[in-house]
Structure formats: structure tokens, C-alpha cells
Amino acid sequence: LRPGVANLLDEETIAKYDTIFVGSPCWWHQPAMVVCTFLEAYDLKDKVVIPFFTYGATTYLNESMQKIYKVTPDSKHIPETLPEDLDADDITMPGRPDDAGIDMPGSANGTEGWLRRIGIIE
């Protein structure tokens, strides 16, 4: 499903940005569907997309991340690769130990530490 986005930004506004941080809750191994609606509304070719999630447990982040990468196939991503290549749409196998190595703003040293680790600030 792709629920509509209220106040979708116009293409010209998006065109002004080279790097886009995409935040979402993790909902059953997936980003919120409306986040996919948003990403699919634009040509994000060659833009840098940096996904991050809020989540209730340290589970399913990899599949959620994979989905963001899947709906932005022409973008560059940080991180460039994910720990394990999963089928982002296969949500039938919860509990796979696939999240090791996925770094989020809430990991060590908070948002500032995360931004430093991914090379956004020095």
C-alpha cells in the first residue's frame, strides 16, 4: 500500500538537496508505507540517501533498510552496503539475526557520534 503524503514537496525543492536523511519507524520489518510513497514520488538519481529508523527492539532493521534502498534504486546510500542481502519484501521470517552491524543514531555516542561515523561531520 502507498498512502498519500500530505503536503508533498515539489520537485524543485527536492532538487535543491544533494543529501536526504530519511527517517521512519520500523513497522514489521518495513519502513512506514508513507515513507515509500514519499521516496517514489521523486527522481532521486545520484542523490545521497541516508536512512535511519526508530524501533522497538533491535530487530528487522536490515529488512527496513533494504526496503529504502529498493525504492531508491538510482540513489547512492550511506551505508553503501548492508550486512546481508535480504529480500526486502519477504516479511514472513521474523527473527533472522540480520541486524548486526547496522548503525543508528541511537547507537553509541548518540546522533552526533553517528553523524561522525558516517562521515557527515568531522
Ligand SMILES: Cc1cc2nc3c(=O)[nH]c(=O)nc-3n(C[C@H](O)[C@H](O)[C@H](O)COP(=O)(O)O)c2cc1C
Ligand atoms: C504495527 C507496528 C509494528 C512494529 N514493528 C516493529 C518491528 O518489526 N521491529 C521493531 O523493532 N519495532 C517495531 N515496532 C515498534 C516501532 O518501531 C516503534 O513504536 C516506533 O519506532 C516508535 O515510534 P512511535 O512513537 O511513532 O510509535 C512496531 C510498532 C508498530 C505499531
